[in-house]
Amino acid sequence: MVVPLNTWILISNFKLAYNMLRRPDGTFNRHLAEFLDRKVPANANPVDGVFSFDVVIDRGTSLLSRIYRPASADGGVPSIADLEKPVGSDIVPVIIFFHGGSFAHSSANSAIYDTLCRRLVGNCNAVVVSVNYRRAPEDRYPCAYIDGWAALKWVNSRPWLQSPKDSKVHIYLAGDSSGGNIAHNVALRAVESGIEVLGNVLLNPMFGGETRTESEKRLDGKYFVTLQDRDWYWRAFLPEGEDRDHPACNPFGPKGISLEGVKFPRSLVAVAGLDLVQDWQLAYAEGLKRAGLEVNLLYLEKATIGFYLLPNNDHFYTVMDEISNFVSSNLCSVLLLGFLVLPFLSAASGNLSKGAFETASDWEMCEMIAAGVFYALHCQISVKGGAILR
């Protein structure tokens, strides 16, 4: 039961730094946290085939997201016009990613998460949208979920993220630790909204409950995490006065709801065998199964928290492969469907490409201009009504 040396250093460093940041009275040393957090800027210059840029999703809450895209085949630097160029292939998964940090730590531009999102792009041939949600304790439940929901709506309404095959945005929600929890809750919100979420990817998702489970007792303090710190983060995130059986923490607990009959997306849940909250994560997977939902549970016996941050262990590669399959399996079924539907469409397709435009060159020009969208334009539209422009 060992981790590689550099992983141990990384996670221990976080553990000790975080100890300094949590105050016994429930407040958080945000200034020191921001000072210590290693951040990286967005980079429109492709690095290893991926480039990134930041967008403002909601000006009112300063909600930012970082978008990661595969570079073009020639690897050239995208111009301003290319940042929001429509996605190329028939089907492009768009993964809305919520970083971890137990609701209090890290940001979308934290180095560890910037690196992880870049790997997801390469691995899944996807566009990744990493949401810089508001954090506890300054912004408790439900702020992070509200931000996640805002991001989902925003992604769903971007024309340039629509897969050419069906002009729909192929959305997956993903997250690690608190991010996994957020993904679940945003998916819940999306049900009945008309926005389809094709799948949830939860890595070591953060769940809990009032009772102390066997894994919590057995692994308390053994692998970087203590029950005491878990309790602190829940107290910081949940509404004051609420206990850990609040449905945000314990979705299938005494105050939870059944998802039977609910059109909830299929899920990939990765559980680390050395994570003390694994019993809650396994219970979560069970809850989904009981509701008749599709769950792919990955139990990684020897993994600790944060195993997916560095590509130096088998579990990392296992999970990356599974995620890749997970977001492309829809692809296969759609392609199959497309294959059957294609003969019926081909007759009409010749006229579709020109549509309402007068000439083919106008169409190309407009595609290019549309590509040169400054996303803030869209943001401004959604915020404009009633937004206070300071």
Added chain:
Amino acid sequence: MGPYDSSVSAGSSSGSSSSCSVKPADPIDGLLAGAGYRVRSSELRQVAQRLERLETVMINAPTEVSHLANDAVHYNPSDLASWVDSLLSELHQPEIAPDPSTFSDLNYIAHAQGGPVLVNPMVGHCELSSGTEIEEDSGIRLVHVLMTCAESVHRGELSLAASFIEELQGLLTSVDGERGIGKVAGYFIDALSRRVFAPQEASLAGSAFENAVLYHHFYEACPYLKFAHFTANQAILEAFDGHDCVHVIDFNLMHGLQWPALIQALALRPGGPPLLRLTGIGPPSPDGHDSLREIGLRLAELARSVNVRFAFRGVAASRLDDVKPWMLQVNPKEVIAVNSIMQLHKLLGSDPSRGSPIDPVLEWIRNLNPKIVMVVEQEANHNQPEFLDRFTEALHYYSTMFDSLEACSAQLEKSLAEMYIQREICNVVCCEGLARVERHEPLDKWRDRLGGAGFTSLHLGSNAFKQASMLLTLFSAEGYCVEENEGCLTLGWHSRPLIAASAWQAMPVLQHPLPLINHHQNVI
């Protein structure tokens, strides 16, 4: 056996391979580098031991933990080894002597990162915005044509550029010119227009008086200059600690806005204030008026009111490279702080006969043997040789800056601040050769330049960071962010750093014959 397996290889970076053929002698761990930490592969075991020790101490003395958090000053968290050591020494724990036997069984794939990822000139972040759906399409078209126009200027196709400019002026009428994309595009179209139609008068350089007025409003309307001032003052105050004769050399006095706060802080320091000399450099005033002296008198008044012994000297020079060290009259007994707020980049233009003034200026600064040199610069790459690259970068940079200005409610200040920014834009876009003084370069380039000129970095710590963050919360709109960058602090808007502050000291002259410690290499 510890909780980590030292025989498992740490894995290598999957990043791009270094372009240089010689591997550094002591590589850093590539995976930790990707996480923002520089740890030498050969030191991993040691760092792990220190972390274990730190943990033990923290468990045994929980009250010490709050001391570490609240009172201790943290520096440069990227250098994990020294960060952990500094915490251990805060807790009065002696360093562990390295255990030579533990290094032999480590088997790391020695693959060094080529260095930090270059901040791309085209950091993709854009704040151009438009109000309604109809405007959105015009906005898109506007930017598209703007870039195409810049491209034709770049290629020297000036008549083509002229026709684009006409088109752009037409497009401008269909967007809101008061905010967002309309506003920024307006300034860039104006700049391109000047470049194409009236290159001789392109520069918008006004009189020194006008510049000072605009500067003052830029100071009021947004926090960039305030951040520069209070970060610099904090570092200078610390450098002056324990010294009785101190001398600040300000490379651009303007209205001396930076100095009242320092004077007051010195007045309040434990042990009493030092004798403070201030040398303010600024352009000569027209018609016999001595504005430098007037500012000096006002500051002297303030100093007198708080019982700080103070002497002022004004040095009139239209360019920094006209200043000669003897004009500064430094005294060998005094401790010197050099303060350069957005001035050094003006020295980067080169004259074929004389070369670039930056080198001789950095040399005389170094020869002053200053205790601290504060350098604040725009965090942008506006000095690239190719016009189109500069234009693109400037469009991003100033869009972000204009966006941050939207939050300013005071109309007059905002308008004049915009004019201040407009002058910079015109200089970047319209001017060439020595006339182009706004040659902004990013922090990494300044690190290399200052390192090569014989300066070492003085790290700005968590106390300066916290002060800056708190002041921002008090005085500015939400959306500004202070970040720590390997010992330097940056202020940005919506996660795009726009201004960077760094502190330096001259390396003792004695060390000159030895190889210089370079920021990116290991100590030899």
